[in-house]
Amino acid sequence: MHIEKLSLYIIAMNEEKRIARTLESAKNLVDEIVVVDSGSTDRTEEISRSYGARVIFHEWESVGHQVKFAEEQCSHDWVLRLDADEVIPESLAQEISAAKSHGDKDGYIFPIGEVFPGMKHANRWVKHYMQIRLYNRRAWTMSGKPGHDAVVRLRDNASCGKFRNFIDHYSFISIGQVIGKYNLESQRLADRAVSQGRDYSPFRMLGCSTLEFLKFYVLGRYFLLGWWGFIHSVNVSFLRFLKFAKFYEHYHKDYE
16 A cells, blocks of 8 residues: 555634535545634534544634644644645545556646636646645645645655545635636735845836736636636736735735
C-alpha cells in the first residue's frame, strides 16, 4: 500500500450550503477529517461533525496561514486538501484510490475547474488551475506565506504526479455572494500589495477590466459556458479593477 493512512483537511467559514457535498465525496477515501473553522455562525460545525470531522477553531489571518495551520493538525503523513466548495467526482475518486494502492509519487497535482448552475462537472476545455492537493508531508508542505495556498518542496528530490480527472469547484452560490467575496478578496490583495511595498501606477486601473475579461472569456474559453461564463468573466475582471482602485484609495483617501 503506497498510502496507508490519509488525512483530509478543509478550511471553512459559514459553508453549511456546500460542505456536506464536499465531505460526502471524500469520506470513503480518507481515514481522518480535519475542518479548521474561522468562526462560522451557521451549521458548518454541526454538519462537519456529523461526518466524523475534528473541528478546530483558528482565527483567520490569511489563506496561507489558515491552510498551513490546518495541515499541521493532521495526524497522518499523507494529506488531502479540499476547499469547502469542492467535490471529488467518482472518476477522480477512482484515480485517488489507485494512487493510494500502488502510486509511486510524493505528491499529486489536481486539475480544478469551475462548475456553475446547470453543469454536472467542470469543462476541461475551459481555463482551470492546477495544484498539488494530495501529498506526503515529509516531501511537500504548505508554505504558510500570506495569501499563498500552494505547497513547496521539503526535499529536492520530491516527486510529483498528475491526475487526469478534475476536482469540481462549486464556487458560485449567487451573484450577491460572489460580489461580497470579491469585495473582501480585493481588499486583501490591495492590503498585501501595500505591505509588500508595491508601487502600482493609477494608470493600472485603465483598461485592466477589459484585459482581464478578454483573458478569461476569450483566451480562457469561458465563452464555452454560455451566459454563466460571461457573468464569471465580468466578475473576475471587476475584481482586478477593485484591487488597483483600493490600492489607490489607500494612499489618497483624506478620511479615516
